[in-house]
Amino acid sequence: MLNGNEHGGSDGGDVGGGNGNEMVVEDQELHRIIDQNHVNGSSPEAARHEPEEAGGSPPPPREFNPRAALTYKGDLSYSLAFYKTTPRASRFIVSALMVLSHAFFIYGQTAPMWRLYYTMDVDVTLHATSLDSKALFRELGVENPLNITKHTTHDVETFTYGYAVQQLWRAHNLGSKLGPRLAAFVLVAFSGFWPHLKLALLHLYWFVPHSELVRTTALYWLSTFGKWSLADVFVVCVMIGVLNIDLDLDPSLVLAGIREEIPEAVTIAKEAVNMTQFEKILCEDLLNISSCGHWYDLKCAACHRTADAIYSKPGTVEALAQHALGGIESSGGGHLALRIAGLPGIYIFCFAVIISLLLSFFIDALDHRAKAKNAKARRGEPPVGALGITGSPANLFGNAVLDANESSMMNGTNGAGGFGSSHDLLPPMLKAGPGPVLLIRRVSKRVWTFRQYIWLTFGAAIAVAIVFAGVFEDSMEREVRGSLPAIANKILGVEWYRTYSLWSLTEVTGASGGADFLLMGTFGFFCVFGPIIRAIVCLVDLCLPASKEQHTRLMTIISFLGSFCAWEVFLVALFLVEAEMPPITGTIINSQDTDWCDILHDAGFDPQCFQVEYNILATFALVIVGGSLLMLTTSLVIKLSFKGLDPYMDGDLGGPYCCESCPPLLIDFHRDVRLDHGLEDRDTEYAPLLVRANPPSQDANVSGNGHGRSSGQELQV
Incomplete structure (x- = not known):
């Protein structure tokens, strides 16, 4: 009953009982109807039922022709924005969002994007308990106990996109300029030009008429590379993590460290500042004596005398400080932090990237919607034939064959055949059945074997x-x-x-x-x-x-x-x-x-x-x-899914798309929607309609040649 030719034709004829010339004529007539309806703004179905006008004749009725979808070259050209399947509101909303995204990108590239800052929060109490420590407190003119409080936030630098590129290009105080300048070029390309170029191309393929093949290919690559605009956002995210530096100050550990490093600290201090600067650092900045501007302040005067003694004769005070610091009890603590924080520029830029990505998905969905409508017009509506079945083409061969597979997900145990049998040569939608099955059961064995499927899993x-x-x-x-x-x-x-x-x-x-x-x-x-x-x-x-x-x-x-x-x-x-x-x-x-x-x-x-x-x-x-x-793995799974499911009902093979003449990679790497040399393997939902069958009186004969030809009669639907 079923000849072993999944998509094969007979020796002397073509699908529908006609020869190849008749099919070419029918395909040409189909394209004429679709192109005419596109110009007139009407659907192919409406065109078939338009009343006869004066001086003309209605187009001839078109029977159900699944081969028209398989032989389609993808050259139907139209504007997606103004096509009949696109909602009118989308034309304005999409365009407005594109323009708004351009504005957001420009704002993000010119406004401050992030800032580098540090914070200091110190709240420490020092209590002198020994004679030496009390004497040191008296010499410094500070109270006992001494409370030291410091809370400050200071911006080190604020960065814009242009400033970051400028710093990289100059590469100041760096040994080599090649790496930073290459990074500047990459930053300009990915976060400068590409976001605007991607939106401009998206707008172009949205409004300007293009063939379905060209537009689908372009939209695929725009969606794939759209995320590269996030390079600058990721840079800020990583730098937030890198320059997230915290110092927790334990006063007891600080005093112990100072006691051990006093000689070196005093030497460094003498080389770093003069006496006046040392007095200011010790008395005003460290001990927080705020009244040193007044000559009559006794505490400040005492502190200055001690600072002068330390600065002039560091050796005489080192021993005193060693003993004095050991008699100081401390409590409280402090925290120092170096941070990078985002600013409105990077937030708006990030938001613009997300809008741009979502626009790509929306336009891609509308593209598939339009192609599915056109594919349905080329096929025509499946008629009710000898089997008396309507609805999904998967049911056109009746439930007898479909039900034969429902009891087995992995192999044919009830006569339907396993993965090693000729049952695998049946079209995927015919052998899979309506019930739940593994993905491999929906794909022809010639596309992917079970062993390969196991390796993929x-x-x-x-x-x-x-x-x-x-x-x-x-x-x-x-x-x-x-x-x-x-x-x-x-x-x-x-x-x-x-x-x-x-x-x-x-x-x-x-x-x-x-x-x-x-x-x-x-x-x-x-x-x-x-x-x-x-x-x-x-x-x-x-x-x-x-x-x-x-x-x-x-x-x-x-x-x-x-x-x-x-x-x-x-x-x-x-x-x-x-x-x-x-x-x-x-x-x-x-x-x-x-x-x-x-x-x-x-x-x-x-x-x-x-x-x-x-x-x-x-x-x-x-x-x-x-x-x-x-x-x-995901690329292979998507390709398998497109081969076995035809999810958009438009004959799409799924990405990655390339040119028509490119060699096949990852299972039909190129979009081979043309069948120039007869009917080839094409696993769409309507492929079972192309199978030839012997008269019911003959014995079942299923051969193993997926591309063979037979002289049997067609299955009349």
Whole structure:
């Protein structure tokens, strides 16, 4: 009853009983009708029923012709914005959002994007208990107990997009200018030109008439590369984590450190400042004696005398200070913090990127909607034929064949045949049935074998494990070098080294609260939750039996999340951070205390005052391998889903799209919607209608040639 030709034709004829010339004539007539209706603004169905006008004749009635959809070349050209399937309100809303996104991008690129600042919160009480410590307090003219309170916030520098590019291009005080200038070029390309170019191209393919093939290909790549506008956002997120430096001050540890380092501290102080400056630092800044501007203040006068003695004869006071500091009890504490916080520029820029991505998805959905409408017009409505069945084309061959597979998800145990039998040569929609089945059951064996499917499932499972490890395993480190960190380590015991995972970096991004939660949410979705959810959904789609609708939903989720998995963008952002960090720490932080840096260098410390390095660890390979494996497995699953489901009902093979003449990769890499040499393997929902069948009186004969031809009669529907 079924000949073993999935899409084959007979030796002497074509589908519908006609020859090849008749089919060409019918296809030409179909294109004429569609093009005419597009110009007139009416649908192909309405055109078939238009009344005859004077001086003309109505177009000939067109029978159900699934081959018309398969032989379509994708060259129907129209404006998507003004097409009949596009809601009128969308024309204005989409255009307005595009213009608004341009404005948001311009604001983000010109307004302040982030600031570097430090805070100091100190509340310490010192109580002199020994004779030496009490004598020291009297000499300094301070009360016993002494309360020291300091609360301040100071902006070190505010950055705009242009200022950051300028700092990278100048590469001041850096050994090589190649790396920073390359980073400046990348930053300009990804966060400067590309956001506007992407929106302009999206607007072009939205309004200007293009063929379906060209527009779908362009929209695919615009959606794929749209996330690269996030490079600058990720740079800010990483730098928020890198320059999130905290110092907790324990006064008892501070006193102990000072007692051990007094000789060196006094020597450095004498080289750094003169006597007047030393008096001001000790009495006004450290001891917070605010009345030193008045000549009659006794406390200030006593403090100045002690400061002069320490400065003039440091050796005479070292021994006294050693004993005096040991008799001081302390309570309270303090906190010093160096931070980067976002400003309105980066928030608006981030919001504009999200709008741009969502616009791409919306326009892509409207494109599929228009193509599905046109594909339906080319096919015509399936008629009620000898089988007396209407509705889904999957039921056109009756329930006898479909029900034969419902009892087995993996193999044919009831005569329907397993993966190794000729049953695999049947069209996917015919052999899968309406019930839940594995995705492989909806795809022809010639496209993907069961053994390959097992390997793909195994790869998807490995991808889930590696993606989880890449998210939660520490894969990056921060190192703080320089003379100031070295002194802080000696006196305060501060440990500057810190490791990061993608998860911990997400938490740190929102540490300042407020609008930084937008940055935290964006980074978390693109670098943590997006990859994890996509990997899990991909594995579920491969492992669990599901109906066609469920498989379609899973495929849609996998495809949607593809634009929200940005590990490759994050990798580029790390390169930008490594290039930007030296100019920031070398020309901004160091410039605040240049004299101190020179003095510390003369005293034998590191010539760099303060330098922050951000490096990747060997475990970062988990991110690279996991991201690559996730990209490969999800691409294959999407291709399989398109081959077996035709989710948009428009004959789309799914991305990645390339040129028509490119060699096939990842299962039909190019969009081969043309069948120039007869009927080839094309797993759409309507493919079963092209199967030839022998008369019912003949014995069943199913051959194993998916592209063979037979001389049997057609199945009359």
